């Protein structure tokens with residue numbers, strides 16, 4: 238089979254590989270669409286300790302089951318060959334204290350398909366059957382491939398709490414910023430500000446109903462405060478993850494409001510701790526999604542409560558390397574690149 242192998246920083250090559258044999262409890266999936274994630278862009282540059290070359294990345298995907306490993310038929314009678322599915326790419330043991338609390342994304346045995354093991358930038362991928370979700374009737378494989386990033390937005394919305402009629406502030410109009418925007422809009426907010434440095438990305442946020450703030454042209458903190466009688470946003474979500482964007486979020490959040498850290502661009506950065514203390518800013522990390530968030534993402538896609546069209550780009554797997562470079566250099570008005578093996 239063809240596989241896109243990350244072999245060194247900024248080096249992705251299409252290689253011929255053996256089609257994997259599904260182990261016990263695994264299913265083999267013929268990949269239909271596999272999205273490129275922002276975390277994989279930093280992985281591609283070699284900035285991510287989680288990912289070690291040579292590696293087949295790809296954890297946002299859909300496809301068709303082609304083979305069931307031993308024991309799958311007995312344990313998962315709902316799965317069958319030929320079925321259209323998507324996959325929760327975070328493995329979990331189901332028994333640790335976090336799993337039992339419904340926080341499978343924090344499982345002590347957590348692994349990520351496409352980081353700890355081969356992912357979906359290939360014609361076939363073998364995955365544990367308990368992570369496989371059949372697509373609802375009528376849902377296209379193209380839409381199904383968006384479940385993973387949409388689930389990240391569901392989690393952000395869940396952590397935002399009760400904020401009806403209030404103002405929210407999102408930094409970053411990339412894929413996660415756009416799904417966060419749509420998740421927060423379901424909470425009946427007065428408005429959601431979205432800041433970015435890229436005018437084309439801001440146009441996508443605006444088309445989805447966000448209020449765009451060009452961070453080079455306006456003081457985003459002052460704008461958010463001005464629109465809230467000086468108080469600031471009830472919730473802010475940093476979907477970038479630099480020292481500057483994290484600081485902007487703190488400054489734009491009202492006292493006792495919630496600051497959600499999502500973007501992982503920089504591992505560490507300075508934060509104004511004294512201000513966060515004196516204004517009682519509630520600070521939360523948001524990492525991926527719970528199992529329930531993943532199911533909810535599939536429901537929202539089915540109900541057309543969230544979308545990334547018309548800015549999705551489909552590209553053949555062999556153009557993957559070129560798209561990684563383009564997304565790093567000048568992403569433009571692309572909400573998601575789906576590689577098609």
Ligand SMILES: [Zn+2]
Nearest residue numbers: 330333336344
């Ligand atoms: Zn666990």
